[in-house]
Structures are given as C-alpha cells and as structure tokens.
Amino acid sequence: MKTPKYIFICGGVMSGVGKGIATASIATILKWYGYKVTCIKIDPYVNVDAGTMNPVEHGEVFVLKDGTECDQDMGHYERFLNQELTKENYMTTGSVYLSLIEKERSLYFDGKCVEVVPHVPLEVIEKIQKAQKLTGADIVLTEIGGTIGEYQNLLFLEAVRILKFKNPKDVVLILVSYLPYQGEGGELKTKPTQYAIRTLNSAGLNPDFILARAIYSLDNKRKEKIAFNCGIPQENIISAPDEKVIYKIPLNFEKEKIGKKILKSLGLSPLIKDSERIIKDKNELMRGDSAKLIKTDKKDSHKSAFYLYEYIFWEKEIEKIEKLNKEIKIGIVGKYFKTGDFVLSDSYISVIEAIKHASWHLGYKPIINWLNSEEYEKDKNKLSELKNYQGIIIPGGFGSRGIEGKILAIKYCRKNKIPILGLCYGLQLMVVEFARNVCGLKNAHTTEVNPKTKYPVIDILQEQKRFLKGKLYGGTMRLGDWSCEIKKETIAWRAYGKNLILERHRHRYEVNPKFHKILQKNGLIFSGISGKGLLVEIIELPESTHPFFLGTQFHPELKSRFLHPHPLFVEFIKTFKVC
Numbered sequence: 001m002k003t004p005k006y007i008f009i010c011g012g013v014m015s016g017v018g019k020g021i022a023t024a025s026i027a028t029i030l031k032w033y034g035y036k037v038t039c040i041k042i043d044p045y046v047n048v049d050a051g052t053m054n055p056v057e058h059g060e061v062f063v064l065k066d067g068t069e070c071d072q073d074m075g076h077y078e079r080f081l082n083q084e085l086t087k088e089n090y091m092t093t094g095s096v097y098l099s100l101i102e103k104e105r106s107l108y109f110d111g112k113c114v115e116v117v118p119h120v121p122l123e124v125i126e127k128i129q130k131a132q133k134l135t136g137a138d139i140v141l142t143e144i145g146g147t148i149g150e151y152q153n154l155l156f157l158e159a160v161r162i163l164k165f166k167n168p169k170d171v172v173l174i175l176v177s178y179l180p181y182q183g184e185g186g187e188l189k190t191k192p193t194q195y196a197i198r199t200l201n202s203a204g205l206n207p208d209f210i211l212a213r214a215i216y217s218l219d220n221k222r223k224e225k226i227a228f229n230c231g232i233p234q235e236n237i238i239s240a241p242d243e244k245v246i247y248k249i250p251l252n253f254e255k256e257k258i259g260k261k262i263l264k265s266l267g268l269s270p271l272i273k274d275s276e277r278i279i280k281d282k283n284e285l286m287r288g289d290s291a292k293l294i295k296t297d298k299k300d301s302h303k304s305a306f307y308l309y310e311y312i313f314w315e316k317e318i319e320k321i322e323k324l325n326k327e328i329k330i331g332i333v334g335k336y337f338k339t340g341d342f343v344l345s346d347s348y349i350s351v352i353e354a355i356k357h358a359s360w361h362l363g364y365k366p367i368i369n370w371l372n373s374e375e376y377e378k379d380k381n382k383l384s385e386l387k388n389y390q391g392i393i394i395p396g397g398f399g400s401r402g403i404e405g406k407i408l409a410i411k412y413c414r415k416n417k418i419p420i421l422g423l424c425y426g427l428q429l430m431v432v433e434f435a436r437n438v439c440g441l442k443n444a445h446t447t448e449v450n451p452k453t454k455y456p457v458i459d460i461l462q463e464q465k466r467f468l469k470g471k472l473y474g475g476t477m478r479l480g481d482w483s484c485e486i487k488k489e490t491i492a493w494r495a496y497g498k499n500l501i502l503e504r505h506r507h508r509y510e511v512n513p514k515f516h517k518i519l520q521k522n523g524l525i526f527s528g529i530s531g532k533g534l535l536v537e538i539i540e541l542p543e544s545t546h547p548f549f550l551g552t553q554f555h556p557e558l559k560s561r562f563l564h565p566h567p568l569f570v571e572f573i574k575t576f577k578v579c
Helices: 019-032 073-081 093-105 116-135 151-166 191-201 220-230 246-255 258-265 275-279 282-286 291-296 301-323 345-361 373-378 380-388 403-415 425-437 462-469 491-496 513-521 567-574
Strands: 005-012 037-043 090-092 139-144 171-178 209-214 237-241 327-334 365-372 391-394 420-423 456-460 478-486 500-507 509-511 525-530 535-540 549-552
Touching: 005 019, 005 151, 005 191, 019 037, 019 073, 019 139, 019 171, 019 246, 019 258, 019 301, 037 073, 037 116, 073 345, 090 093, 093 116, 116 139, 116 151, 139 151, 151 171, 171 191, 191 209, 191 220, 209 220, 209 258, 220 237, 237 246, 246 258, 246 301, 301 345, 327 345, 327 373, 327 380, 327 403, 345 365, 345 567, 365 373, 373 380, 373 403, 380 403, 391 403, 391 425, 403 420, 403 425, 420 425, 420 567, 425 456, 425 509, 425 513, 425 535, 425 549, 456 513, 478 491, 478 535, 491 525, 491 535, 491 567, 509 513, 509 535, 513 525, 549 567
Parallel strands: 005 139, 005 171, 037 090, 037 139, 171 209, 209 237, 327 365, 327 391, 391 420, 420 549
Antiparallel strands: 456 509, 478 500, 478 525, 525 535, 535 549
C-alpha cells in the first residue's frame, strides 16, 4: 500500500474507559482483513517513560524487548496482536519535549524560535510516521492516553488535527466514551458523551466513530440521540458493552462490521477476498486444510489463509472459554494491589492475563485471589489459607514492605508442597528463604532490604551500584530481552523444550555468585543461567522434593499471548491437583 493510514483513539467522560483494549481489538480486526498494523501509545506524562512510576498510582510497568519501560496498554497490544513492539511505539509528553529540546540544542532548527505550537505537535507526528516506516505498517493505530478535556492532551489532539487537515482521507478519529447507567430500571445516559464530543469539537476535531462503553449494549434509541446531537452517522456508533473475557471484544465489534466501516472511511477494501464465504466452512479450516483458501483467493493466498485461520481459531477459543466450568484457584501474594478500600489489579495485569491464557489452554476457569503479604507478618496463622489454593504466585516488586510476609508464604508452600511460581523479586525471595531455612544461613537477605546482612545471597551488580550512587534510576536496570541457557532434565527444560530462550527482564539485583555453591549443594537447581553462568535466571527444586517450586529472574508473563500461552505458566498449572 503506497499511502499509510492513521487511526487515532481517544477517550471521553472518564479515565480507564478501555481505550487500550479498544485499540488492540480494532488492530486485531484490521489484521484479520489482511493489513499490516502497528500500535502506538501516547502518555500525557512529563515522565520520559514509565520506569519510575509507582504501580499503585499508574498500574503495571510493561517492558518491551528492547528494554523500554512503558504503559500497560502496550502489553494489551502485544497480547492481542502477537507482535513484539519497540521504543518507537511509545511516547510521553516528557520524551517528546526531550527530543525537541535535544534538536534545538544541536541547532536542528537553525536558530529559529522553537515554540510549543506547532513544534510539539509536529514532533508527535514525526514520531508516529517514523514508527510507521520502521514497522512497514499499512495502518498505524495511536492511542492518546488520558481523557478529552484534560489540558495535557491538547497538544496531542492538535497533532491529530494537523495530520487530519493535511491528509483527511488517510486519518480516522475514534472516541471511546462512557455511558453511565442511572438507577435500577433506568437507562444509559448519553449526555456525558455529548459533552465529551463538544469538548473534542473545541479542539477542532469531530470523531468519525464512537465506541459506546457501558455495562450493557447500546440500543438504537441511544445511537439515534448521539448521532442527531453530535453529527455522527448512526452506523458509526458502535456498542462496546462490558465483557468478562476481553478477547471477545474484537468479535463483538465485528458484529457491527466495524472493520469494513473503518476501511471504507480510509478508502480501503478488505485484502482478503471471499472471506465471508470461506469462513462458513469452519470445520474444514480447523483441520488445517487451507487448499480451498488458496484456490479461492489467488492474490496473497497464503497470507489470506493464515489470517482467516487466526480469526476462526480466535472465535473457537472464545466459544471454548465461555463453556469452561472446571475451576482452579490461584493466589497472588503481593503488596501493590491495595489503594484505599479498593483492589488495584492493574499492578499485576500481565500476570493475571498469563494465568488466564495458560488456564484456558488447559481447559480450566481460573479463580484468582489477592493475598496481602503484610497480613502474614501480623498473623502467621493466616498462612494456612494458602492450602485453599492449587497454586501460589509471588510476583515482582521493589522495596522492603511486606517482604517478610512473602518469605513466610514461600516457606509454607515449600514445606507443604504447594506449587509455587516466583517472578523476578519472587525468585530472589525464594533464594532468601532457601538460604535461611535449608542452607542454615541465618538472617540471609537481599541487600535491597538489608545492605548490612551477613549473608547477602541477593546483591546488586557493580555497574548498578554506580547508577544508584549517581541517583540514576530511570532506564538503568537489566532491561528487555536477555538470552538464557536451559539445563536438561529439569522442569524448565520440560516446559520450553529447548536449550536457549529469550526472556524479558526488569531488575537490578541478582543471585550473588558467592553463594551459588552452597545453594546448589543443598539442593537448589539453577535450571536457567546466562552471562557465562554468573547470572541465575531460573531456580527450581527437583520434582522428587517438590511438585513445582520454581522461580524466574525474568518476567515470563510479559511474553504470554492469548493464543500462545507462556510455557512456564502452562507447566505450573499442569502440576495442580484438580478435583
């Protein structure tokens, strides 16, 4: 395709309205129609990236393969599209200003006055176009974080206005807006959405499509009202009701033919011909017979077969998930999910999704409960509740709060043979617990919590010490993809089935090489290593000792996908005793 197309997604009425899921869903649909897509997230923060943000305030920090620390919506894009994104797919207000200032300092503007408008919006456009060129995408979907009407979003909306003014046929603007439900037996209220659109109008923009987010599907009466008051074709107002399984949302959107409507607005047609006729023969396609596809679609037939197969497999998977009734209970022992009287599950969103992917793959309906590690420190008797779960996960994190509670939970799971999976900090605390209670290293600890511990079984690398001394915290950890060698005849080997893997990291501290020998001598297996054996990536106990006691220094949850669950999560759940 000669001219790239651009879709912008913004939000109205309230934050957390589901822009990220909507963006991922629309991108998935356009991919099913045969187009190459990529997604960009714009965050309206002055932070250069998400690396220094508190997960309780901002939600999970997602890490890309190149080490970019970014917003959790990037994880949704990767999970839906099964694509690996890079730093080019993410920007913040801070990164835009930083780039612009660096250009000004290097005389890029040849002494001209650099102004907020138009130079900041033009810098945003340049970054979007650069991402398109690097990915070769036919269509670029850009989600603008925050909510319409917030001051910090104006410059990004101005970028949309400029791009749409210059290329009106190549740009589509979508507003994801919330319709509150008023009272029992009441109705979905459209007035907040009308105000959101008027606010958008004040920025010189009118949306081409409305995604009406609500607890229920939007009826025609409400669509008529929005269309009449806001000057948007009624057929372009798409219902977006709540769904327990977010991966059903692309299928919901397609019921209203959103894919073809968007393509038409962009002057495009589906690349996959005869798709509606071919899709009827689902059983034959599910057996992997793509011969008919290749015959009926001469142009780019293999590509057509692949995307149609993915669409049908996606649909079949949703049908299977909705019929699942065999439950498994998994407890996540953490400290980042309490915010006042509410639970902020966004702190561990990738872990949650990885659990779901693996559970669904194995035919289970996962029940996930949040277990506050600080409560175990106050009352050790509460540890007995861990027996109510088929598996326990110790997720990543930082700092000293709640750590002794996590260590107590690890000890309880080890002694009572409850399957346990430790992620990043989880691995480090598993090593601390093992050193204390099996190796006899009393009060062994991580120097992150106790810098003066006699037995620093977890310590910081020398290069990281230099960063901390200079108070350089952002983007200075071991980040992104690192290779890891898997030891044969281990649980890790059984899960991966190969000896070399790539996994994503986000941490400073490592298993101290000075204690490798005593840990292994007492039965701890280093089943994954890198850096010529100096960096421990996976630890586990032999199955003769424990059914599943395994920790990873990396974050496997970041590479789990809806149709491709992560092998370690699958192996973890396979060990559960299910009635």
